[in-house]
Amino acid sequence: MSTSNYDITIIGSGPGGYRAAVLATLRGKKAAIIEKQTWGGTCLNRGCVPKKDWHETAKWIEQSRHFEKRGVVGSALTGDMAQAWRHQHQVVETVRTSYVDYLKRLGVHLYNGTGRFLDPQRIQIQGAEGLTEIHTETTIIATGSAPSLPAGIAAVPGKVLTSDMLYDDGVPSGDRVILVGGGVIGTEFAYIFTQLGKQVEWLVHSPSLAHTQYSPQAKDALKAALAALNIHPQAGFKIARIETAGDGVKIFNDQGESVQSDWVLLATGRHAFTEGLGLENTGVTLDDRGFVRTNTMLETEEPGIYAIGDAVGPIMNANQALSDAQIVIHNLLSKEKQERDPLWVPELVYSAVELARIGMDDEAAEDQGFEPAVGFAAFETSPRALGQDDSTGFVRLLADMDSGELLGGEIVGRDAGELIHLLASSGDRDEALRKIVETRVNHPSRAEELVNATETLAARWGLEEQIFGTTD
Numbered sequence: 001m002s003t004s005n006y007d008i009t010i011i012g013s014g015p016g017g018y019r020a021a022v023l024a025t026l027r028g029k030k031a032a033i034i035e036k037q038t039w040g041g042t043c044l045n046r047g048c049v050p051k052k053d054w055h056e057t058a059k060w061i062e063q064s065r066h067f068e069k070r071g072v073v074g075s076a077l078t079g080d081m082a083q084a085w086r087h088q089h090q091v092v093e094t095v096r097t098s099y100v101d102y103l104k105r106l107g108v109h110l111y112n113g114t115g116r117f118l119d120p121q122r123i124q125i126q127g128a129e130g131l132t133e134i135h136t137e138t139t140i141i142a143t144g145s146a147p148s149l150p151a152g153i154a155a156v157p158g159k160v161l162t163s164d165m166l167y168d169d170g171v172p173s174g175d176r177v178i179l180v181g182g183g184v185i186g187t188e189f190a191y192i193f194t195q196l197g198k199q200v201e202w203l204v205h206s207p208s209l210a211h212t213q214y215s216p217q218a219k220d221a222l223k224a225a226l227a228a229l230n231i232h233p234q235a236g237f238k239i240a241r242i243e244t245a246g247d248g249v250k251i252f253n254d255q256g257e258s259v260q261s262d263w264v265l266l267a268t269g270r271h272a273f274t275e276g277l278g279l280e281n282t283g284v285t286l287d288d289r290g291f292v293r294t295n296t297m298l299e300t301e302e303p304g305i306y307a308i309g310d311a312v313g314p315i316m317n318a319n320q321a322l323s324d325a326q327i328v329i330h331n332l333l334s335k336e337k338q339e340r341d342p343l344w345v346p347e348l349v350y351s352a353v354e355l356a357r358i359g360m361d362d363e364a365a366e367d368q369g370f371e372p373a374v375g376f377a378a379f380e381t382s383p384r385a386l387g388q389d390d391s392t393g394f395v396r397l398l399a400d401m402d403s404g405e406l407l408g409g410e411i412v413g414r415d416a417g418e419l420i421h422l423l424a425s426s427g428d429r430d431e432a433l434r435k436i437v438e439t440r441v442n443h444p445s446r447a448e449e450l451v452n453a454t455e456t457l458a459a460r461w462g463l464e465e466q467i468f469g470t471t472d
């Protein structure tokens, strides 16, 4: 049997693996990518892409309630989650086809099957047609994550679902849903499910987004937007067991109290997925939370093996996985090395309002010895936002009072996920605020509020010189 040889092999085709394969091949390397399940990983098939498709539909339904005052009249619109599932499925299939086509056109070698290390440079692939073995100089572990369930709770198809099962299998029948979890995914689904026509009981352990760095103002804006739609988390319900006998589902807490519904969605976190990878045949180790142990350049303890994305954690989002891929390929091919800097990778929440943030929050800035000044501009007077009937939210920038260095930023409101790129791409943080005020803007646009927030830093905190330059 002849063994194929590769410069770089990537295990897992999520955003991290896909991006690494594309970049490696564009830069002249012979690359292979191995996928055991569906091309595109969690993000494309069961995460970011279908979730954003649903968020868009949810926003349309919410906005349709105000159509009449804009002069759009007719019968009221309601959500149909089963149809919304079919819509996201079509979008996902279209994107997947184009992803796979692009990889093939670039000349990436695609293997369908489960990759397992035989030793640091030999990988066995168990596919539908049997075993294949490849030899590789370098490997990138991009095996992602899998849903975590509360202790003693098991998933039951059609009744007790993870988000993976919801996107893989479809929406179960029944309109009453118990949603468990107050993290990013739970907070997004609470809004999306409600707009798509479900009656949602939302059970959370700690307050929604408690473990994120969003400012109290951002969390309050989201809470108010959810409350306006009658979406309220029920805090302090600790799940003890779930009964699935009969038609519905009953969830019990440790006091013996129960809540009943047609089905349950558990958004209770995710853990790194490394099962069956054969790591025992390499020097790669896991930390005590099960993440692949790496240094800041994403090198594992085995020379020639790197790890990226959810497999490395602890931040588990596609933006981090994409950034990791870029860093590893850059470091493999360049003398000047880059380090992982999660602080400057954007974080997003797509719920009743969009939240986006990057950089330090107030507390981290103070801990680092900066004197943070706040620049603020609300969308409530933005001509673009008013014309869109969607003026909730604001831009909040943090800058160092002495140097005028941009320390971090937060955007709350429509298109926050797009606007955050203006901060992500502002380059040298010492020059970032000047770049923002000198940006040639489109008027009227939401982006203008970034300029306005920067100007308030000059007006209120005496940062004119750092932002506009010295006056002759």
Ligand code: FAD
Pocket: 011, 012, 013, 014, 015, 016, 017, 034, 035, 036, 037, 038, 039, 040, 041, 042, 043, 044, 046, 047, 048, 049, 051, 052, 113, 114, 115, 116, 142, 143, 144, 145, 163, 185, 273, 275, 276, 277, 308, 309, 310, 311, 316, 317, 318, 319, 320, 321, 348
């Ligand atoms: P993954 O996307 O998990 O891909 C890993 C791939 O590796 C999988 O396809 C798996 O089958 C494959 N694999 C594993 N082991 C092997 C093996 N031994 N051999 C071959 N293949 C293997 N992030 C955002 O940034 N924005 C969002 O809006 C967002 N929304 C989300 C919504 C939901 C409901 C969920 C669940 C997640 C969301 N995320 C979002 C998180 C995002 O999906 C993940 O952070 C991202 O997919 C991680 O990318 P990855 O490349 O590390 O791995």
